[in-house]
Amino acid sequence: MSTFVEKARSQFPSLASGYIFADNAGGSQCAKIVVDRISDYLLNTNVQLGADYSVSVESTQRVASASVSAAKLFNAASPDEVAFASSSTQAAENLARALENDIQEGDELIVTGEHEANAGGWKKLAVRRGATVKFWHARQSESAPNNPYSVCLSVDDLIPLITSKTRIVAFTACSNILGSIVPVKDVIKAARTKASEVGIRKIEFSVDCVAYAPHRQIDVQGWDVDYCFFSFYKVYGPHVSGVYARAASLKSSLTALTHHFLDVDSISYKIQPGGPGYETTYGTTGVLDYLLSLTPSNDLAASFKAIAEHEQTLLGPLLAFLRSQEPRGVRIVGDEQAGLSRVPTVSFVVTGERALRSQDVVKTFDQKGGIGIRYGHFYAYSLVDNLTPKLDIVDAVVRISLVHYNTVEEVEKIIAILKEVLG
Ligand SMILES: Cc1ncc(COP(=O)(O)O)c(C=O)c1O
Secondary structure, eight states, X not given: OOHHHHHHHTTOGGGGGOOEEOBTTTOOOOOHHHHHHHHHHHHHOOSOTTOSSHHHHHHHHHHXXXXXXXXXXXXXXXXXXXXXXXXXXXHHHHHXXXXXXXXXXXXXXXXXXXXXXXXXXXXXXXXHHTXXXXXXXXXXXXXXXXXXXXXXXXXXXXXXXXXXXXXXXXXXXXXXXTOBBOOHHHHHHHHHHHHHHHTOSOOEEEEEOTTTTTTSOOOXXXXXXXXXXXXXXXXXXXXOEEEEEOHHHHXXXXXXXXXXXXXXXXXXXXXXXXXXXXXXXXXXXHHHHHHHTTSTTOOHHHHHHHHHHHHHHHHHHHHHHHXXXXXXXXXXXXXXXXXXXXXXXXXXXXXXXXXXXXXXHHXXXXXXXXEEXXXXXXXXXXXXXXXXXXXXXXXXXXXXXXXTTSOHHHHHHHHHHHHHHHO
16 A cells, blocks of 8 residues: 555544445545544534634634635635535525526526536526526547447537527536546636627536545636535535635625625625534534645645546556456446546446346445445436436446545455456
8 A cells, every 4th residue: 555545544544444435426534633623613612603702703713714724625716705505505506596686587507417416406596587407418428439328528519508698507527427527627718718709698607526526626716617616525524515606706696695684795694594514614624634634745736636646546447347347238337448537436337138237236245245335326317317228217327436545455356346246
């Protein structure tokens, strides 16, 4: 085991049991530093924020420090552009609600078939405001023309959808099923160019970084994004989500969700209708510190580089094994090749004469014990529903999702069980 992985693993007490956590896209393990901060908050500073007595001053500072650290994770220009929600689904719904007054009848909202969190709220908003929803669907990957389940989002399909009426484009930075990374910066640049050609009143982009944030560094400024969110419980932290709204959008697009007598110009009140869970919000500060601790330079970019490099050593053998099972009927759902445009979230189905249900593949893993993987559509319902040949929407795909604290030895064990399952 490399020193990088050893160091990472040592910060997760749950990994000492040897259990193989391979459902990380569902939820990662929580770093000890995060748990220590939550515990410290509850044991020592658990009072209401905003009062002048000393403990309240400290708890107020602690919760405020979470915006500072989340701003670094987003690469936001200011902590004033960051708020929190109980989940990313809630964060996206809050955004859609806050945007309601700035959506006009006939506006067009573009969504993807990826996780419903960044689609459902916009679809419901469209119904409320008489706007139209358009779908940016995944298409067959050029790199695997013979595998109908090797699909990806292509900017070439987005651009023709943009008209003078487009108001919102909502998409994922990384698919929680396909594992493929969308080139966010290029997509937004191309879409803004088209928008200025067709003369749009106002176009804004909402990017779901939930499946992206555990593997790569977010850059809302570099990407030129208006709204962005991710869930800390998938990034080695607690159940709380961070949400970014660009200062200009806060000012001109969003209407406050909170009480009329509060500071409606502050982001935390604009898109955060009530207080966040104080202890978990403070706990999120441990996520940044954990990530920074992974490399000697204490630099986020270096940490994510090391994470991405190690994750490729997990992804390569797993994909190679699944590709070798193509004659057995195994079809990778997503990009078949390893590479930096892909994270180690690997989905597949077993088709053909000796087809296996996804739930039966997972059952064998459950019976063996000591390892957690999962099957289903993982709320990327429309993506799975649109695959052809059609899959049973409930049985859907088997997903093995790894992160940087997984080891090559664990991948070897997973492959050994897969060999048994496939016979
Ligand atoms: C890509 C993606 N977006 C959004 C979500 C929803 O996140 P939350 O559970 O915090 O609502 C998930 C959860 O799995 C996800 O994978």
